[in-house]
Amino acid sequence: MFIQDIFKKSQKTKMRIESHIEPQAYSGSYSLWDYFSGEKDYFAMDSGKEYNVNYYSMATRAYNLYQTNEFVKAGVDRIVQFLVGTGLELYPTPKEDFLKRKYGIELKDSFKKDIKDLWVLYCTEKEVSADKQNDIHQLAKNIAFNAVVGGDVLIIRRVVNGYNEYQLVDGRNVYSSKTLNSDTGNKIKNGVEVDKNGRHVAYYVLDDDGKEQRIKAFDDNGNLYAWLAYTNKIRIGSTRGYSILGAIMQKMDKIGDYTENEVLASALNGKFVATIDQDATSTGVNPLNNKTLGGASKVLPELSKEKFEDKTLIDKIYTQLRRFTNGLVLHMPRGQKLQSYDTKRPNVNFGVFLDANMKYDYASMGLPYEVVLMVFQNNFSASRASLKMFEAILKFTRKYLCIDGFYKLAYEQFFDLEVLKGNLEAPKYIELRNKPGYADNAYLLAKFEGMPIPHIDPVKEVNAVVTKLKNGLVDFEGALQELGSKTNFETLYKSYSEQIKKLHESGISLQGITPDNEKDEDDNNDR
Structure with missing residues (x-):
């Protein structure tokens, strides 16, 4: 009876809101739940959170x-x-x-x-x-x-x-x-x-x-x-x-x-x-007893306040500890076996x-x-x-x-x-x-240019900018900005002209950038 009441109520609600429904391209069956809200299957999603x-x-x-x-x-x-x-x-x-x-x-x-x-x-x-x-x-x-x-x-x-x-x-x-x-x-x-x-x-x-x-x-x-x-x-x-x-x-x-x-x-x-496995013949003796410090544990009780300055005892403890850090050999009692424990870590798929x-x-x-x-x-x-x-x-x-x-x-x-x-x-x-x-x-109009991303192959980047320059796609100022230079064209032109003049007077010439038709190893790798 309760379910029938809900169904009747939903039908009345449907009649009230049906006139407000947008025209649909698909005219299949309709129910109260057919409003699309991102959920394709009923109750597949929660009601959504308003953060x-x-x-x-x-x-x-x-x-x-x-x-x-x-x-x-x-x-x-x-x-x-x-x-x-x-x-x-x-x-x-x-x-x-x-x-x-x-x-x-x-x-x-x-x-x-x-x-x-x-x-x-x-x-x-x-x-x-x-x-x-x-x-x-x-x-x-x-x-x-x-x-x-x-x-x-x-x-x-x-x-x-x-x-x-x-x-x-x-x-x-x-x-x-x-x-x-x-x-x-x-x-x-x-x-x-x-x-x-x-x-x-x-x-x-x-x-x-x-x-x-x-x-x-x-x-x-x-x-x-x-x-x-x-x-x-x-x-x-x-x-x-x-x-x-x-x-x-x-x-x-x-x-x-x-x-x-x-x-x-x-x-x-x-x-x-490691773990110590014991069988039925084991006496239960701890093989590590008094040996965790490589024998130094026997010396420690002798270090009273009066003997603390005794360098012989100090050297003996030092020797025992050093032996222990290098390794430890144990004689296992009857019925006992030292078993290495593998933690399976770290995760190989980490x-x-x-x-x-x-x-x-x-x-x-x-x-x-x-x-x-x-x-x-x-x-x-x-x-x-x-x-x-x-x-x-x-x-x-x-x-x-x-x-x-x-x-x-x-x-x-x-x-x-x-x-x-x-x-x-x-x-x-x-x-x-x-x-x-x-x-x-x-x-007040102005541009602000930041540090450019470092180039993987600077020669290729320069060639690309020069190609734009030759084809009128960018001016000299824009070319400098694209290459990340903080020098404007006028300053560069003035200083470059003076420096080139001095180089010519000294008989020094500079080789230009890589020709456009020159291939390199990266070109072959890209293929």
Whole structure:
């Protein structure tokens, strides 16, 4: 009767909702359970979990894993090393034609070079950090590391004595016990105060005394004062980033424990482990009695306080212990047999298991397995494809974390101050900056290039770039950037011309790069 009631109820429910059903390509039988939600067989999946991310616990666990798990450390280090390296190189790209056409502004020929020279000097100054210990590039590296591991980093910018100063705050200290700012009516989500449009207007930071300090995101003039740099920010409406280790955190922890256990088992297996089998004729005498120290146990009782200085006894103990460490021969009593014990460890399939799992774990971090281990055992084409894919992934992460999250904003703030101080001639820039709109971006456009992925075969890479250059697919500046040179074309041209002239005067010639039609061993291996 109970089942019939349920069936009738489901039929009524079906009648109520049938009019809302989307048109279907397949018009087979219909039941209440025919809504597709990813489950093909009834009750094959659970109802699904709505995860509310605990940023603070996740970040703490991620930092702990980095400190204690070699696999996590290797992956994180590889990402951070290539994201920032020794620092991103600035290439100013102002819209000179636009400024001239639209506003009649003609920039000096040396404008871009002046910017770059000032920026290079600026990046060597450690006064830009609140603790006076880091320059711009070191700050960027710290931001990248903490954002990758912890999820996000709060950056606070101040102007001190006419210079920009940056303070980095661990994302775990961006916290508030409140969910609403009673003065403004703004919501506070995980330490971030947002207005009705979701814009960040303030951050709450825990100081050393555990008190919450409200840090405004913008100053009274609307200039950016504080912001969060993210690695991962997925959900719409979320205010915080979270660790890239989130999806693999538990698995990495278990693999780390398994590895530790295998190493411990190997150490134990390297020692002599045995059991004593006894038959019916055994007297039960312990063959190791008084012999575990190779006879030294008989000498130990003689070492009273009065005799402790007796060097003869000390030497005797030393001799017995040394004999014991080299080996021990036992005369087994009747009916006893010493049996070696095989622990079957370490697991002979340990390496296969580890490789199979770590490939996918590192892939979730955007890392090819070869890059993490720095071991390339495939042919040239396969290894190069792996490196080029990693390079593409790096560009995305570098763009959204390092450049948009720090370098671009720091450059714009640097540009503002240098113009105000008269170190850069930028006609009408302040006027455009203060006007609504984005015309001032014509001055501020710039590219930042990071450390390139090391080439497996540098000659082939150079030949590829030269081929692009010959066919007009790239200019000289772009070719230098693609090869990872931090020298711009004008500087290279000037210095190279002078050096070549001196070489010619000395009668020295340089051989060029490998001709395009020359074959090498790698070409044959690729086939």
